[in-house]
Amino acid sequence: MSTTPATPAATPDAAPRKRRPPRRVQVTRVQTLSPLMRRITLQGAELEGFEVNDPASYMKLIFPEPGQTEPERPLPDAPRPKSMRTYTPLAVRNDVNEVDVDFVLHGDGPASTWAAQAQAGQVLYLMGPGPGYKLALDAPLHVLIGDDSALPAFETILAALPASAQVQVLVEVVDTAEERPLQSAAKVETQWLARGADNTQAGTALEAALRKAGAPAADARIYLACEAAAMRSIRKLLIEELGVERSHIVGRGYWKLGTVNHPDHDYGEDA
Numbered sequence: 001m002s003t004t005p006a007t008p009a010a011t012p013d014a015a016p017r018k019r020r021p022p023r024r025v026q027v028t029r030v031q032t033l034s035p036l037m038r039r040i041t042l043q044g045a046e047l048e049g050f051e052v053n054d055p056a057s058y059m060k061l062i063f064p065e066p067g068q069t070e071p072e073r074p075l076p077d078a079p080r081p082k083s084m085r086t087y088t089p090l091a092v093r094n095d096v097n098e099v100d101v102d103f104v105l106h107g108d109g110p111a112s113t114w115a116a117q118a119q120a121g122q123v124l125y126l127m128g129p130g131p132g133y134k135l136a137l138d139a140p141l142h143v144l145i146g147d148d149s150a151l152p153a154f155e156t157i158l159a160a161l162p163a164s165a166q167v168q169v170l171v172e173v174v175d176t177a178e179e180r181p182l183q184s185a186a187k188v189e190t191q192w193l194a195r196g197a198d199n200t201q202a203g204t205a206l207e208a209a210l211r212k213a214g215a216p217a218a219d220a221r222i223y224l225a226c227e228a229a230a231m232r233s234i235r236k237l238l239i240e241e242l243g244v245e246r247s248h249i250v251g252r253g254y255w256k257l258g259t260v261n262h263p264d265h266d267y268g269e270d271a
């Protein structure tokens with residue numbers, strides 16, 4: 001069993017490293033999980049060798065620019081494509097070169113608008129994967145705190161935990177229509193919180209619920225991923241008011257209110 005504390009791994013934006021070649025993939029299936037969440041299956045021979053080792057890993061998806069039916073294959077050393085965004089590889093099926101991706105349909109931006117119209121046969125480019133969350137498997141409790149954009153990451157963490165693990169999931173979504181069962185062998189308690197359609201309220205319901213619940217069990221390991229300012233505020237609450245050991249929290253700003261393509265390496269450690 002690992003005793004390594006959960007720490008964020010460096011991402012390609014944090015340190016120079018050789019970029020993996022882009023992989024051309026095609027949509028093979030589109031499923032509606034809830035009014036604002038679509039699961040899209042991407043498949044392609046170029047996914048050969050696409051190996052994801054940690055839960056909550058990430059990859060970069062490149063979407064078509066306006067007027068393009070298919071994005072251009074990014075060239076080595078060319079500037080990063082404007083329509084490139086960060087997503088979580090969910091289920092990876094190497095035997096058939098497939099990966100599932102869950103998209104929040106938040107209504108703005110190249111990724112969300114592409115996902116809302118996605119159909120079988122459409123093409124994207126995919127880069128990665130990059131490293132994810134190092135699970136402390138011997139932790140007495142795993143706490144997952146986040147919004148709808150982090151649900152795919154939570155699902156990969158839940159899938160990686162053994163039956164002996166105890167997990168508390170606190171997830172903020174727009175409304176109750178977004179609630180759905182989360183699969184895991186572990187013992188999972190899930191609390192769904194509705195924030196309403198006003199994105200300026202992102203994280204408010206999470207913070208209020210945490211304040212009400214009080215300090216989590218000692219030595220709990222916390223994965224916290226949501227809107228960037230909300231993540232900072234919740235991180236502060238956990239450390240300064242609820243007494244959580246800083247090193248037991250991995251914070252990730254998954255998106256930022258009013259910001260296009262928020263960087264994928266925002267851990268909120270400045271807060």
Ligand SMILES: Cc1cc2nc3c(=O)[nH]c(=O)nc-3n(C[C@H](O)[C@H](O)[C@H](O)COP(=O)(O)OP(=O)(O)OC[C@H]3O[C@@H](n4cnc5c(N)ncnc54)[C@H](O)[C@@H]3O)c2cc1C
Binds near residue numbers: 108
């Ligand atoms: C490691 C990592 C993994 C991620 N995994 C997933 C995933 O699996 N599924 C997923 O849906 N998202 C995921 N995200 C979040 C996703 O990268 C962002 O939401 C991204 O900004 C979406 O790009 P876009 O083109 O739709 O919007 P952008 O062009 O980046 O932004 C346009 C506008 O939309 C707003 N916006 C962006 N995202 C959201 C949101 N989720 N809710 C409300 N408003 C938003 C921005 O504030 C901005 O005003 C992940 C992020 C990280 C860092």
